[in-house]
Amino acid sequence: MSRYWSPVVETLQPYVAGEQPRMENLVKLNTNEHPYGPSPHALAAITAAASRSLRLYPDPSALALRTAIAESYGLSPEEVFVGNGSDEVLAHTFQALLKHDAPLLFPDISYSFYPAYCRLYGIAFEQIALDENLAVQIADYRRPSGAIILPNPNAPTGIALGLDQIERLVADHPDQPVVIDEAYVDFGAQSAVSLVRNHPNLLVVQTFSKSRGLAGLRIGFAIGQRPLMEALERVKDSFNSYPLDRLAQEGGLAAWQDRDWFEQHCEMIVQTRERLSATLGSLGFHILPSSANFVFAAHATRSGAELAAALKARAILVRHFNKPRIDNYLRISIGTDAECERLVEALEAILTDEPTTA
Ligand SMILES: *Cc1c(COP(=O)(O)O)cnc(C)c1O
Helix, strand or coil: CCCCCCHHHHHCCCCCCCCCCCCCCCEEECCCCCCCCCCHHHHHHHHHHCCHHHHCCCCCCCHHHHHHHHHHCCCCHHHEEEECHHHHHHHHHHHHHCCCCCCEEEECCCCCHHHHHHHHHCCCEEEECCCCCCCCCHHHHCCCCCEEEEECCCCCCCCCCCHHHHHHHHHHCCCCCEEEECCCHHHCCCCCHHHHHHCCCEEEEEECCCCCCCCCCCCEEEEECHHHHHHHHHHHCCCCCCCCCHHHHHHHHHHHHCHHHHHHHHHHHHHHHHHHHHHHHHCCEEECCCCCCEEEEEECCCCHHHHHHHHHHCCEEEECCCCCCCCCEEEEECCCHHHHHHHHHHHHHHHHCCCCCC
């Protein structure tokens, strides 16, 4: 704390990202990065864009990238908004669409950036408890609210709602913006983009960080009808006119156009996830049904904190949340088959040792 701070800074509870240590021989399964990406075409486009043209500002509207995204969904570029990672798109969304007198609703176990944005922008919020199976029940959202945001699949559970459930949620709240954060949708859930045409209150947010292997390039986007886009653009142009640099615009476009690479590698990750889930099950883990590029797993007899620490001692990072109801779970990103094998071998060794008393 310092007397030089603006008063709001004292009230902030910033998001804590998963660690990115520099360590030899590390198996990094803690931040849901893509084990293979990005597409070689994206890398080639980024290399080509690393030229003297960098002395010039990029296209402030990233029109080529927005057009490519819009075309794949049969939409117009005016219905696509892009930003520096979906975290920035979400931040602008919180400010532009989610601040009302009535509280914003989101699940009690969900992406922990949401309450951080609420504190930053002074947004009233209410967290709705997941059910006993750690699933979202959309009926629980039928209460006074200013807006709703949910990840689908949810993070860190990995559980997805069906498109019929999302449509019911959006239709239940015609007077409120409903935001669906689809960071993990490409690993087995159904996207709500097809609902945008009929629902002026729906905003769908996606990212290139997970399924396109470009977490380091920072590209996210939102899809919705024009009045919602206009609100986002007003906030964006009051904040940073050039959120996507030249490398991101060119690399993002090439990544988006490389549909074959994208589909093939999503499928590989899904298959590894299914194999890993079965193996973890045989080691005594309870695993939630995942539609994401991670699994959320709790062991029958060993605590989440103990397992996370023992894995870390073996240079394997997974994410553990010290939070009621989920503190026995580990969130394990799907790595390559070789990385998952190292994880399983380490768990087998840890589980045959005597438990350490914490
Ligand atoms: C990873 C993640 C994001 C943010 O991704 P960016 O890298 O900022 O695009 C947003 N929402 C959820 C639920 C995520 O897990």
